[in-house]
Amino acid sequence: MPRELETIGFIGLGHMGKPMARNLLKAGYPLVAHNRSRAPVDELAREGAQPAYSPREVAERSTVVITMLPDGPDVSQVVEGRDGIIEAARRGLALVDMSTILPRTSLEIATHLREHGIAMLDAPVSGGPQGAEAGTLAIMVGGPRETFDQCRPILGAMGKAVVYMGDNGQGVMAKLCNQVACVLNLLGVSETLALARRANLDPGRLLEALRAGAASSWMLVNQGPKMIARDFAPGFLIRLQQKDLRLVMSAAEELGLPLPGTALVQQLFRALEASGEGELGTQALIKAIERLGAMPEAPD
């Protein structure tokens, strides 16, 4: 039995959220949009979204609310703060939090919302702004299976791989695992290209060879060319990557698992932050390796 299209509320229209919301509009969903700063709301309103002025108003006017926010405290504020989503609680409302936050925080918010009749999914994403724009994100989902089934078409308009991981919190846990592989792949590209530069290899030819073999990765293909071009614009901010790594190391500490490689990357990013470079894209990790070898900033 075909359902009517859900009316979607979207809160958090940043580098990721805005292109994701746009893909929902393109897929034909009625969309109610809210953001702390006004500009992206006005931009989406010109493309057919209805503006809203608080999370509560978003929740009152939609059947599924999506949040895409920087960190756990932001999600807590939008859900449980003044004029928050929970004030519009009614049975049947669903919240899909696509932010990357601590699994424990996500689970606590989900438990709180359930007491008010709101079902929640944690559904963080991987694939960067380019994946968000192309609608090809990987989306890892935790929460009640029936809410996942309800929201799957919506998620499918934003991602190409929508994977149900299990109970509340397991989506964000999967995302933290994802970040571990991401940053170590990025370290691999950084050490590889720093070594190649020091050895006077042609970096373009090297990438051509490496992407065809066992060294290949999304990071090599997407971030390698930026490192070679000395293009350190974000992309994904070091500052936000560090937020994710704090979550990873906090979750790993609770689980009693040392992650020496991930910890090393965290420290190298910290060195870049210490140099005032936290607002660069994560591909600037190569600078941290180059500096260890006292290599000049500009290529030879």
Add this chain to the structure above:
Amino acid sequence: MPRELETIGFIGLGHMGKPMARNLLKAGYPLVAHNRSRAPVDELAREGAQPAYSPREVAERSTVVITMLPDGPDVSQVVEGRDGIIEAARRGLALVDMSTILPRTSLEIATHLREHGIAMLDAPVSGGPQGAEAGTLAIMVGGPRETFDQCRPILGAMGKAVVYMGDNGQGVMAKLCNQVACVLNLLGVSETLALARRANLDPGRLLEALRAGAASSWMLVNQGPKMIARDFAPGFLIRLQQKDLRLVMSAAEELGLPLPGTALVQQLFRALEASGEGELGTQALIKAIERLGAMPEAPD
């Protein structure tokens, strides 16, 4: 002007060399084969290769000699030792060394051979035994451009990406860069899947999500499933990976470049070697992480 097909000599019929030589036979090249142990020579002879009993004999009976050997001393022995290739020196003979050895060693052998009229390429590969069998290796080549042009069709029968890197030694230097990315990607998969196991995530679903996003890599796709299945058979031996990492760290030391991530992986592999596990495949790296967290050997 089409050339007659070269007669290829092939020395070193191990896990990589044998399937590579077989692809040359399949492509129609006359092949003279030699190996320290006899079994793989006999096996290829049944498929049409002509057996030879020394590197010198191989060189006497072929126009291009390929070597695929474990390390630099093996290549030196086969080239410069008793009954070595150099004893069959004549103008126009070419040596294509596809082993992974030190760039400096490769350059020294090339210089020595040139004095005897033999041109040499260093042309190491990436892609593992599966890439060798499928003929889809990445091949990084250093040496004289005209020798590269002469040998390119031969290399094309073994690999899908044949990339000219520059002078003698630059092919193996590129391969060392390749190994840096490989082992750090492998560490990424290891820390990711150890964390996932500790957090009781479904590892198959996690891989499905991760391979669709920014965490994806050849290692994730090819080694991740083996880690999950606790299949630690080689593949690529830890002992040989450590040989490569010694070359990487030696080259990086000469160049004055610290590689903290690569060094960490080297130490983790050393812990596995200390446990008598150097003959396992490199995907056993996950065991080193799990042991740091006192996780049991068998999955829960």
